[in-house]
Amino acid sequence: xxxxxxxxxxxxxxxxxxxxxxxxxxxxxxxxxxxxxxxxxxxxxxxxxxxxxxxxxxxxxxxxxxxxxxxxxxxxxxxxxxxxxxxxxxxxxxxxxxxxxxxxxxxxxxxxxxxxxxxxxxxxxxxxxxxxxxxxxxxxxxxxxxxxxxxxxxxxxxxxxxxxxxxxxxxxxxxxxxxxxxxxxxxxxxxxxxxxxxxxxxxxxxxxxxxxxxxxxxxxxxxxxxxxxxxxxxxxxxxxxxxxxxxxxxxxxxxxxxxxxxxxxxxxxxxxxxxxxxxxxxxxxxxxxxxxxxxxxxxxxxxxxxxxxxxxxxxxxxxxxxxxxxxxxxxxxxxxxxxxxxxxxxxxxxxxxxxxxxxxxxxxxxxxxxxxxxxxxxxxxxxxxxxxxxxxxxxxxxxxxxxxxxxxxxxxxxxxxxxxxxxxxxxxxxxxxxxxxxxxxxxxxxxxxxxxxxxxxxxxxxxxxxxxxxxxx
Numbered sequence: 001x002x003x004x005x006x007x008x009x010x011x012x013x014x015x016x017x018x019x020x021x022x023x024x025x026x027x028x029x030x031x032x033x034x035x036x037x038x039x040x041x042x043x044x045x046x047x048x049x050x051x052x053x054x055x056x057x058x059x060x061x062x063x064x065x066x067x068x069x070x071x072x073x074x075x076x077x078x079x080x081x082x083x084x085x086x087x088x089x090x091x092x093x094x095x096x097x098x099x100x101x102x103x104x105x106x107x108x109x110x111x112x113x114x115x116x117x118x119x120x121x122x123x124x125x126x127x128x129x130x131x132x133x134x135x136x137x138x139x140x141x142x143x144x145x146x147x148x149x150x151x152x153x154x155x156x157x158x159x160x161x162x163x164x165x166x167x168x169x170x171x172x173x174x175x176x177x178x179x180x181x182x183x184x185x186x187x188x189x190x191x192x193x194x195x196x197x198x199x200x201x202x203x204x205x206x207x208x209x210x211x212x213x214x215x216x217x218x219x220x221x222x223x224x225x226x227x228x229x230x231x232x233x234x235x236x237x238x239x240x241x242x243x244x245x246x247x248x249x250x251x252x253x254x255x256x257x258x259x260x261x262x263x264x265x266x267x268x269x270x271x272x273x274x275x276x277x278x279x280x281x282x283x284x285x286x287x288x289x290x291x292x293x294x295x296x297x298x299x300x301x302x303x304x305x306x307x308x309x310x311x312x313x314x315x316x317x318x319x320x321x322x323x324x325x326x327x328x329x330x331x332x333x334x335x336x337x338x339x340x341x342x343x344x345x346x347x348x349x350x351x352x353x354x355x356x357x358x359x360x361x362x363x364x365x366x367x368x369x370x371x372x373x374x375x376x377x378x379x380x381x382x383x384x385x386x387x388x389x390x391x392x393x394x395x396x397x398x399x400x401x402x403x404x405x406x407x408x409x410x411x412x413x414x415x416x417x418x419x420x421x422x423x424x425x426x427x428x429x430x431x432x433x434x435x436x437x438x439x440x441x442x443x444x445x446x447x448x449x450x451x452x453x454x455x456x457x458x459x460x461x462x463x464x465x466x467x468x469x470x471x472x473x
Contacts, residue, residue: 028104032468034081037110061142066137073161078139082103085101116167180376180380187236206284218254228258291465362394
Protein backbone atom coordinates (compact mmCIF):
# COMPACT_ATOMS: atom_id res chain seq x y z
CA UNK A 1 0.00 0.00 0.00
CA UNK A 2 1.22 3.47 -0.86
CA UNK A 3 0.61 5.15 2.49
CA UNK A 4 1.57 8.62 1.27
CA UNK A 5 -0.82 8.45 -1.67
CA UNK A 6 -3.74 7.27 0.44
CA UNK A 7 -3.08 9.89 3.12
CA UNK A 8 -3.01 12.63 0.50
CA UNK A 9 -6.34 11.44 -0.94
CA UNK A 10 -7.94 11.70 2.52
CA UNK A 11 -6.30 15.04 3.26
CA UNK A 12 -7.20 16.83 0.03
CA UNK A 13 -10.97 16.46 0.52
CA UNK A 14 -11.26 16.66 4.29
CA UNK A 15 -12.80 20.14 4.34
CA UNK A 16 -15.56 18.98 1.99
CA UNK A 17 -16.43 16.06 4.22
CA UNK A 18 -16.30 18.13 7.40
CA UNK A 19 -18.91 20.39 5.79
CA UNK A 20 -21.09 17.41 4.80
CA UNK A 21 -20.94 16.03 8.33
CA UNK A 22 -21.93 19.40 9.79
CA UNK A 23 -24.89 19.68 7.42
CA UNK A 24 -26.17 16.25 8.43
CA UNK A 25 -25.73 17.30 12.09
CA UNK A 26 -27.96 20.27 11.30
CA UNK A 27 -30.56 18.16 9.45
CA UNK A 28 -30.85 15.81 12.49
CA UNK A 29 -33.45 13.56 10.87
CA UNK A 30 -34.96 10.60 12.77
CA UNK A 31 -35.13 6.96 11.68
CA UNK A 32 -36.46 6.38 8.16
CA UNK A 33 -36.93 10.15 7.69
CA UNK A 34 -33.33 10.91 6.62
CA UNK A 35 -34.29 12.36 3.24
CA UNK A 36 -31.95 15.37 3.25
CA UNK A 37 -29.07 13.42 4.79
CA UNK A 38 -29.21 10.51 2.36
CA UNK A 39 -29.71 12.89 -0.57
CA UNK A 40 -26.61 14.89 0.37
CA UNK A 41 -24.49 11.73 0.51
CA UNK A 42 -25.87 10.46 -2.79
CA UNK A 43 -25.16 13.76 -4.51
CA UNK A 44 -21.53 13.72 -3.36
CA UNK A 45 -20.98 10.10 -4.34
CA UNK A 46 -22.57 10.65 -7.74
CA UNK A 47 -20.30 13.67 -8.22
CA UNK A 48 -17.31 11.45 -7.41
CA UNK A 49 -18.26 8.94 -10.11
CA UNK A 50 -20.23 6.33 -8.17
CA UNK A 51 -23.32 4.68 -9.62
CA UNK A 52 -26.26 5.17 -7.25
CA UNK A 53 -29.16 2.78 -6.62
CA UNK A 54 -31.86 4.41 -4.51
CA UNK A 55 -34.51 2.82 -2.32
CA UNK A 56 -32.78 -0.54 -1.93
CA UNK A 57 -34.67 -3.26 -0.05
CA UNK A 58 -37.75 -1.10 -0.61
CA UNK A 59 -36.63 1.44 2.01
CA UNK A 60 -36.85 5.03 0.68
CA UNK A 61 -33.78 6.40 2.48
CA UNK A 62 -31.53 3.37 1.90
CA UNK A 63 -29.16 3.40 -1.07
CA UNK A 64 -26.11 1.75 -2.62
CA UNK A 65 -23.20 3.48 -4.33
CA UNK A 66 -20.82 1.41 -6.44
CA UNK A 67 -17.68 1.77 -8.53
CA UNK A 68 -15.05 -0.53 -9.98
CA UNK A 69 -15.59 -4.11 -11.07
CA UNK A 70 -14.67 -7.65 -10.19
CA UNK A 71 -13.57 -9.26 -6.96
CA UNK A 72 -13.13 -8.67 -4.14
CA UNK A 73 -16.22 -6.62 -3.34
CA UNK A 74 -15.51 -4.34 -0.37
CA UNK A 75 -18.47 -2.52 1.18
CA UNK A 76 -18.46 0.45 3.54
CA UNK A 77 -21.49 0.85 5.82
CA UNK A 78 -22.72 4.30 6.84
CA UNK A 79 -25.56 5.75 8.90
CA UNK A 80 -27.22 9.16 9.27
CA UNK A 81 -30.22 8.93 11.61
CA UNK A 82 -30.52 11.15 14.69
CA UNK A 83 -32.07 10.56 18.11
CA UNK A 84 -35.40 12.01 19.26
CA UNK A 85 -35.56 14.76 21.89
CA UNK A 86 -31.82 15.47 21.79
CA UNK A 87 -31.72 18.86 20.07
CA UNK A 88 -28.75 20.79 21.41
CA UNK A 89 -26.74 23.89 20.48
CA UNK A 90 -23.28 23.15 19.15
CA UNK A 91 -20.33 23.84 21.46
CA UNK A 92 -22.56 24.76 24.44
CA UNK A 93 -21.40 23.45 27.82
CA UNK A 94 -24.89 23.29 29.27
CA UNK A 95 -28.09 21.69 28.06
CA UNK A 96 -29.55 24.18 25.61
CA UNK A 97 -31.93 23.03 22.86
CA UNK A 98 -31.36 24.25 19.31
CA UNK A 99 -35.01 23.55 18.43
CA UNK A 100 -37.41 22.54 21.19
CA UNK A 101 -38.49 18.90 21.03
CA UNK A 102 -36.40 18.10 17.96
CA UNK A 103 -33.80 15.43 17.23
CA UNK A 104 -30.06 15.58 17.75
CA UNK A 105 -27.04 13.52 16.73
CA UNK A 106 -26.25 12.05 20.13
CA UNK A 107 -24.62 8.95 18.66
CA UNK A 108 -22.45 10.68 16.08
CA UNK A 109 -24.08 9.18 13.01
CA UNK A 110 -23.40 12.35 11.03
CA UNK A 111 -19.71 11.49 11.49
CA UNK A 112 -20.16 7.74 11.02
CA UNK A 113 -21.83 7.99 7.63
CA UNK A 114 -19.70 10.84 6.32
CA UNK A 115 -16.44 9.19 7.38
CA UNK A 116 -17.44 6.01 5.57
CA UNK A 117 -18.29 8.01 2.43
CA UNK A 118 -14.92 9.75 2.69
CA UNK A 119 -13.20 6.35 2.86
CA UNK A 120 -15.14 5.02 -0.14
CA UNK A 121 -14.18 8.05 -2.23
CA UNK A 122 -10.51 7.79 -1.22
CA UNK A 123 -10.39 4.09 -2.13
CA UNK A 124 -12.06 4.79 -5.49
CA UNK A 125 -9.41 7.45 -6.20
CA UNK A 126 -6.64 5.11 -5.04
CA UNK A 127 -7.85 2.31 -7.33
CA UNK A 128 -7.79 4.64 -10.31
CA UNK A 129 -4.28 5.94 -9.57
CA UNK A 130 -2.78 2.56 -8.60
CA UNK A 131 -4.51 0.48 -11.27
CA UNK A 132 -6.13 -1.92 -8.80
CA UNK A 133 -9.05 -4.22 -9.56
CA UNK A 134 -12.06 -4.88 -7.36
CA UNK A 135 -15.39 -3.29 -6.50
CA UNK A 136 -16.02 -0.61 -3.89
CA UNK A 137 -19.51 -0.17 -2.45
CA UNK A 138 -21.03 2.25 0.01
CA UNK A 139 -24.34 1.48 1.66
CA UNK A 140 -26.38 4.33 3.07
CA UNK A 141 -28.13 2.63 5.97
CA UNK A 142 -31.08 4.37 7.65
CA UNK A 143 -32.71 3.82 11.01
CA UNK A 144 -30.02 2.15 13.10
CA UNK A 145 -31.53 3.68 16.22
CA UNK A 146 -34.29 1.35 17.35
CA UNK A 147 -35.50 0.27 13.92
CA UNK A 148 -32.72 -2.13 12.80
CA UNK A 149 -32.44 -0.73 9.29
CA UNK A 150 -29.59 -3.07 8.27
CA UNK A 151 -31.51 -6.13 9.45
CA UNK A 152 -34.36 -5.21 7.10
CA UNK A 153 -31.85 -4.42 4.33
CA UNK A 154 -30.32 -7.86 4.87
CA UNK A 155 -33.74 -9.49 4.61
CA UNK A 156 -34.20 -7.54 1.37
CA UNK A 157 -30.91 -8.98 -0.01
CA UNK A 158 -29.25 -5.55 -0.18
CA UNK A 159 -25.82 -6.94 0.80
CA UNK A 160 -25.79 -9.94 -1.55
CA UNK A 161 -22.43 -10.31 -3.27
CA UNK A 162 -20.36 -8.43 -0.68
CA UNK A 163 -17.12 -10.14 0.34
CA UNK A 164 -16.22 -7.84 3.25
CA UNK A 165 -18.06 -5.07 5.14
CA UNK A 166 -16.20 -2.28 6.93
CA UNK A 167 -17.60 0.29 9.33
CA UNK A 168 -16.86 2.23 12.50
CA UNK A 169 -18.54 4.20 15.27
CA UNK A 170 -17.76 7.50 17.00
CA UNK A 171 -16.88 7.02 20.65
CA UNK A 172 -14.85 8.46 23.49
CA UNK A 173 -11.90 6.10 22.80
CA UNK A 174 -10.15 4.32 19.93
CA UNK A 175 -10.95 0.59 20.09
CA UNK A 176 -9.99 -1.67 17.19
CA UNK A 177 -13.00 -3.97 17.51
CA UNK A 178 -16.51 -3.39 18.78
CA UNK A 179 -19.03 -6.01 19.84
CA UNK A 180 -22.62 -5.67 20.92
CA UNK A 181 -25.61 -7.36 22.52
CA UNK A 182 -28.45 -8.92 20.60
CA UNK A 183 -31.63 -6.90 21.04
CA UNK A 184 -35.34 -7.30 20.32
CA UNK A 185 -37.76 -4.36 20.28
CA UNK A 186 -41.14 -5.76 21.33
CA UNK A 187 -44.40 -3.84 21.48
CA UNK A 188 -47.07 -5.00 23.95
CA UNK A 189 -50.55 -3.64 23.24
CA UNK A 190 -53.14 -4.24 25.95
CA UNK A 191 -56.84 -3.91 25.18
CA UNK A 192 -59.51 -3.61 27.85
CA UNK A 193 -62.94 -2.05 28.32
CA UNK A 194 -63.59 1.63 28.94
CA UNK A 195 -65.97 2.75 31.67
CA UNK A 196 -66.68 5.73 33.92
CA UNK A 197 -64.01 5.44 36.58
CA UNK A 198 -66.35 6.80 39.33
CA UNK A 199 -69.87 5.67 38.54
CA UNK A 200 -69.18 2.24 37.01
CA UNK A 201 -65.56 1.21 37.52
CA UNK A 202 -66.66 -2.41 37.92
CA UNK A 203 -67.56 -2.47 34.23
CA UNK A 204 -64.09 -1.39 33.13
CA UNK A 205 -60.99 -3.43 32.44
CA UNK A 206 -57.91 -1.20 32.50
CA UNK A 207 -55.27 -1.66 29.82
CA UNK A 208 -53.07 0.83 31.66
CA UNK A 209 -53.26 -1.31 34.81
CA UNK A 210 -52.00 -4.20 32.70
CA UNK A 211 -49.04 -2.16 31.43
CA UNK A 212 -48.13 -1.12 34.96
CA UNK A 213 -48.42 -4.68 36.28
CA UNK A 214 -46.25 -5.94 33.42
CA UNK A 215 -43.57 -3.38 34.24
CA UNK A 216 -43.66 -4.34 37.92
CA UNK A 217 -43.36 -7.99 36.96
CA UNK A 218 -40.37 -7.30 34.71
CA UNK A 219 -38.70 -5.31 37.46
CA UNK A 220 -38.89 -8.45 39.61
CA UNK A 221 -37.78 -10.59 36.66
CA UNK A 222 -34.52 -8.62 36.46
CA UNK A 223 -33.31 -10.36 39.63
CA UNK A 224 -33.49 -13.70 37.87
CA UNK A 225 -31.85 -13.04 34.50
CA UNK A 226 -28.10 -13.15 33.71
CA UNK A 227 -26.20 -10.04 34.74
CA UNK A 228 -25.20 -9.30 31.13
CA UNK A 229 -28.83 -9.10 29.98
CA UNK A 230 -30.85 -5.88 29.92
CA UNK A 231 -34.53 -4.91 30.01
CA UNK A 232 -35.70 -1.35 29.22
CA UNK A 233 -39.14 -0.01 28.48
CA UNK A 234 -41.06 3.09 27.46
CA UNK A 235 -44.82 3.50 27.83
CA UNK A 236 -45.80 4.73 24.39
CA UNK A 237 -49.57 4.94 24.91
CA UNK A 238 -51.09 5.55 28.35
CA UNK A 239 -54.65 5.30 27.10
CA UNK A 240 -55.45 8.98 27.24
CA UNK A 241 -55.21 11.85 29.71
CA UNK A 242 -58.63 11.56 31.37
CA UNK A 243 -58.31 9.93 34.79
CA UNK A 244 -62.09 9.49 35.03
CA UNK A 245 -62.11 7.06 32.08
CA UNK A 246 -60.88 3.50 32.47
CA UNK A 247 -58.19 3.13 29.80
CA UNK A 248 -59.31 0.71 27.09
CA UNK A 249 -55.97 0.60 25.28
CA UNK A 250 -52.38 1.06 26.38
CA UNK A 251 -48.99 0.15 24.93
CA UNK A 252 -45.47 -0.36 26.17
CA UNK A 253 -42.32 -0.86 24.08
CA UNK A 254 -39.55 -3.07 25.46
CA UNK A 255 -35.90 -3.38 24.45
CA UNK A 256 -34.76 -6.86 25.48
CA UNK A 257 -31.01 -7.48 25.25
CA UNK A 258 -28.77 -10.50 25.77
CA UNK A 259 -25.27 -11.53 24.64
CA UNK A 260 -26.47 -13.76 21.77
CA UNK A 261 -29.49 -14.14 19.56
CA UNK A 262 -30.47 -17.43 21.16
CA UNK A 263 -30.31 -15.88 24.65
CA UNK A 264 -32.51 -13.01 23.51
CA UNK A 265 -35.13 -15.35 22.06
CA UNK A 266 -35.36 -17.11 25.43
CA UNK A 267 -35.54 -13.84 27.37
CA UNK A 268 -38.25 -12.46 25.07
CA UNK A 269 -40.40 -15.49 25.85
CA UNK A 270 -39.96 -14.91 29.60
CA UNK A 271 -41.03 -11.29 29.21
CA UNK A 272 -43.98 -12.44 27.10
CA UNK A 273 -45.10 -14.66 29.98
CA UNK A 274 -45.07 -11.64 32.29
CA UNK A 275 -47.20 -9.72 29.78
CA UNK A 276 -49.70 -12.55 29.49
CA UNK A 277 -49.84 -12.79 33.29
CA UNK A 278 -50.59 -9.07 33.53
CA UNK A 279 -53.39 -9.52 30.97
CA UNK A 280 -54.86 -12.38 32.98
CA UNK A 281 -54.80 -10.37 36.21
CA UNK A 282 -56.62 -7.44 34.62
CA UNK A 283 -58.90 -9.46 32.32
CA UNK A 284 -57.50 -7.67 29.30
CA UNK A 285 -56.08 -8.97 26.02
CA UNK A 286 -52.50 -8.46 24.90
CA UNK A 287 -51.03 -8.37 21.39
CA UNK A 288 -47.29 -8.99 21.14
CA UNK A 289 -45.29 -7.71 18.16
CA UNK A 290 -41.54 -7.87 17.53
CA UNK A 291 -41.01 -4.54 15.75
CA UNK A 292 -37.29 -4.85 15.11
CA UNK A 293 -34.33 -6.92 16.26
CA UNK A 294 -30.55 -6.84 16.20
CA UNK A 295 -28.18 -9.79 16.21
CA UNK A 296 -25.04 -9.74 18.33
CA UNK A 297 -21.95 -8.46 16.50
CA UNK A 298 -19.44 -11.16 15.55
CA UNK A 299 -15.83 -9.88 15.66
CA UNK A 300 -13.54 -11.17 12.93
CA UNK A 301 -10.00 -11.99 14.05
CA UNK A 302 -8.36 -11.46 10.65
CA UNK A 303 -10.03 -8.11 10.06
CA UNK A 304 -9.40 -6.99 13.64
CA UNK A 305 -5.67 -7.56 13.20
CA UNK A 306 -5.69 -5.55 9.99
CA UNK A 307 -7.66 -2.70 11.54
CA UNK A 308 -5.40 -2.58 14.60
CA UNK A 309 -2.32 -2.41 12.38
CA UNK A 310 -3.78 0.51 10.45
CA UNK A 311 -4.98 2.32 13.56
CA UNK A 312 -1.44 2.24 14.92
CA UNK A 313 -0.02 3.21 11.51
CA UNK A 314 -2.11 6.38 11.26
CA UNK A 315 -2.43 7.19 14.97
CA UNK A 316 -0.68 10.57 14.89
CA UNK A 317 -3.85 12.68 15.01
CA UNK A 318 -2.85 16.37 14.89
CA UNK A 319 -4.66 17.70 17.95
CA UNK A 320 -3.90 21.33 18.80
CA UNK A 321 -3.74 23.09 22.14
CA UNK A 322 -7.07 24.65 21.23
CA UNK A 323 -8.55 21.17 20.73
CA UNK A 324 -7.34 20.12 24.17
CA UNK A 325 -8.75 23.23 25.82
CA UNK A 326 -12.09 22.60 24.13
CA UNK A 327 -12.17 18.95 25.21
CA UNK A 328 -11.20 19.81 28.77
CA UNK A 329 -14.49 21.68 29.22
CA UNK A 330 -16.45 18.54 28.36
CA UNK A 331 -14.12 16.20 30.22
CA UNK A 332 -14.99 18.15 33.36
CA UNK A 333 -18.69 17.50 32.68
CA UNK A 334 -18.18 13.73 32.37
CA UNK A 335 -19.55 11.38 35.00
CA UNK A 336 -16.83 10.24 37.40
CA UNK A 337 -18.07 6.64 37.32
CA UNK A 338 -17.85 6.63 33.51
CA UNK A 339 -14.23 7.80 33.70
CA UNK A 340 -13.45 5.04 36.20
CA UNK A 341 -15.09 2.45 33.98
CA UNK A 342 -13.00 3.55 30.99
CA UNK A 343 -9.81 3.50 33.02
CA UNK A 344 -10.69 0.03 34.31
CA UNK A 345 -10.92 -1.23 30.74
CA UNK A 346 -7.62 0.39 29.79
CA UNK A 347 -5.87 -1.01 32.87
CA UNK A 348 -6.50 -4.54 31.61
CA UNK A 349 -4.04 -3.79 28.80
CA UNK A 350 -1.75 -1.11 30.25
CA UNK A 351 -1.75 -1.75 33.96
CA UNK A 352 -0.65 1.27 36.02
CA UNK A 353 0.26 3.21 32.85
CA UNK A 354 -3.43 3.64 32.06
CA UNK A 355 -3.77 6.51 34.52
CA UNK A 356 -1.13 8.57 32.74
CA UNK A 357 -2.27 7.64 29.24
CA UNK A 358 -5.85 8.66 30.00
CA UNK A 359 -4.88 11.84 31.77
CA UNK A 360 -5.52 13.95 28.66
CA UNK A 361 -8.99 15.32 27.85
CA UNK A 362 -8.93 13.46 24.51
CA UNK A 363 -7.89 9.81 24.49
CA UNK A 364 -4.99 8.95 22.18
CA UNK A 365 -4.88 5.36 23.39
CA UNK A 366 -5.66 2.63 20.83
CA UNK A 367 -7.08 -0.46 22.46
CA UNK A 368 -6.97 -3.97 20.97
CA UNK A 369 -10.21 -6.01 20.99
CA UNK A 370 -11.63 -5.67 24.50
CA UNK A 371 -14.32 -8.34 24.31
CA UNK A 372 -16.99 -6.15 25.90
CA UNK A 373 -20.54 -6.31 24.62
CA UNK A 374 -22.08 -2.86 25.02
CA UNK A 375 -25.34 -1.60 23.56
CA UNK A 376 -26.79 -3.04 20.37
CA UNK A 377 -26.08 -2.34 16.72
CA UNK A 378 -27.65 -3.64 13.53
CA UNK A 379 -24.15 -4.17 12.13
CA UNK A 380 -24.46 -7.37 14.16
CA UNK A 381 -26.87 -8.86 11.63
CA UNK A 382 -24.48 -8.13 8.78
CA UNK A 383 -21.53 -9.54 10.73
CA UNK A 384 -23.20 -12.96 11.02
CA UNK A 385 -23.48 -13.23 7.23
CA UNK A 386 -20.45 -11.34 5.87
CA UNK A 387 -17.00 -10.88 7.46
CA UNK A 388 -17.24 -7.47 9.09
CA UNK A 389 -14.90 -5.06 10.87
CA UNK A 390 -16.32 -2.44 13.22
CA UNK A 391 -14.03 -0.21 15.29
CA UNK A 392 -14.44 3.00 17.24
CA UNK A 393 -12.67 6.34 16.91
CA UNK A 394 -12.43 9.02 19.60
CA UNK A 395 -14.62 11.91 18.44
CA UNK A 396 -15.57 13.29 21.86
CA UNK A 397 -13.83 14.32 25.04
CA UNK A 398 -12.86 11.37 27.23
CA UNK A 399 -15.80 10.23 29.34
CA UNK A 400 -18.51 11.67 27.10
CA UNK A 401 -21.46 9.27 27.12
CA UNK A 402 -23.32 8.64 23.88
CA UNK A 403 -27.02 9.53 23.57
CA UNK A 404 -26.49 12.68 25.64
CA UNK A 405 -26.63 16.41 24.94
CA UNK A 406 -22.88 16.58 25.57
CA UNK A 407 -22.24 14.28 22.59
CA UNK A 408 -24.54 16.38 20.40
CA UNK A 409 -22.80 19.59 21.45
CA UNK A 410 -19.37 18.29 20.38
CA UNK A 411 -20.61 16.93 17.03
CA UNK A 412 -19.33 19.83 14.89
CA UNK A 413 -16.04 20.34 16.73
CA UNK A 414 -12.52 20.01 15.39
CA UNK A 415 -12.09 16.95 17.64
CA UNK A 416 -15.13 15.29 16.06
CA UNK A 417 -13.84 16.02 12.55
CA UNK A 418 -10.34 14.73 13.32
CA UNK A 419 -11.77 11.54 14.78
CA UNK A 420 -13.81 11.12 11.59
CA UNK A 421 -10.78 11.72 9.33
CA UNK A 422 -8.80 9.14 11.34
CA UNK A 423 -11.63 6.62 10.93
CA UNK A 424 -11.80 7.30 7.18
CA UNK A 425 -8.04 6.75 6.93
CA UNK A 426 -8.24 3.41 8.78
CA UNK A 427 -11.25 2.25 6.75
CA UNK A 428 -9.60 3.19 3.47
CA UNK A 429 -6.27 1.59 4.37
CA UNK A 430 -8.00 -1.63 5.43
CA UNK A 431 -9.93 -1.73 2.16
CA UNK A 432 -6.77 -1.18 0.11
CA UNK A 433 -5.01 -3.98 2.05
CA UNK A 434 -7.88 -6.30 1.13
CA UNK A 435 -7.95 -5.25 -2.52
CA UNK A 436 -4.20 -5.77 -2.81
CA UNK A 437 -4.25 -9.07 -0.90
CA UNK A 438 -7.38 -11.08 -1.78
CA UNK A 439 -6.05 -14.02 0.25
CA UNK A 440 -6.83 -11.99 3.39
CA UNK A 441 -10.46 -11.83 2.26
CA UNK A 442 -10.59 -15.62 2.11
CA UNK A 443 -8.97 -15.90 5.53
CA UNK A 444 -11.58 -13.53 6.96
CA UNK A 445 -14.33 -15.68 5.47
CA UNK A 446 -12.77 -18.75 7.07
CA UNK A 447 -12.69 -16.93 10.44
CA UNK A 448 -16.40 -16.18 10.20
CA UNK A 449 -17.21 -19.78 9.29
CA UNK A 450 -15.18 -21.01 12.26
CA UNK A 451 -16.91 -18.59 14.66
CA UNK A 452 -20.39 -19.49 13.43
CA UNK A 453 -19.47 -23.19 13.73
CA UNK A 454 -22.26 -24.41 11.49
CA UNK A 455 -24.87 -22.03 12.87
CA UNK A 456 -26.92 -20.06 10.37
CA UNK A 457 -27.98 -16.48 10.86
CA UNK A 458 -31.65 -16.20 11.78
CA UNK A 459 -33.23 -12.83 12.30
CA UNK A 460 -35.62 -12.49 15.23
CA UNK A 461 -37.77 -10.26 13.01
CA UNK A 462 -40.74 -12.39 11.92
CA UNK A 463 -41.01 -13.38 8.27
CA UNK A 464 -43.01 -10.84 6.32
CA UNK A 465 -42.51 -8.07 8.90
CA UNK A 466 -41.97 -4.70 7.22
CA UNK A 467 -39.93 -1.73 8.45
CA UNK A 468 -42.00 0.86 10.29
CA UNK A 469 -41.83 3.34 7.41
CA UNK A 470 -43.38 0.84 4.98
CA UNK A 471 -46.11 -0.18 7.44
CA UNK A 472 -47.06 3.48 7.78
CA UNK A 473 -47.35 3.80 4.02
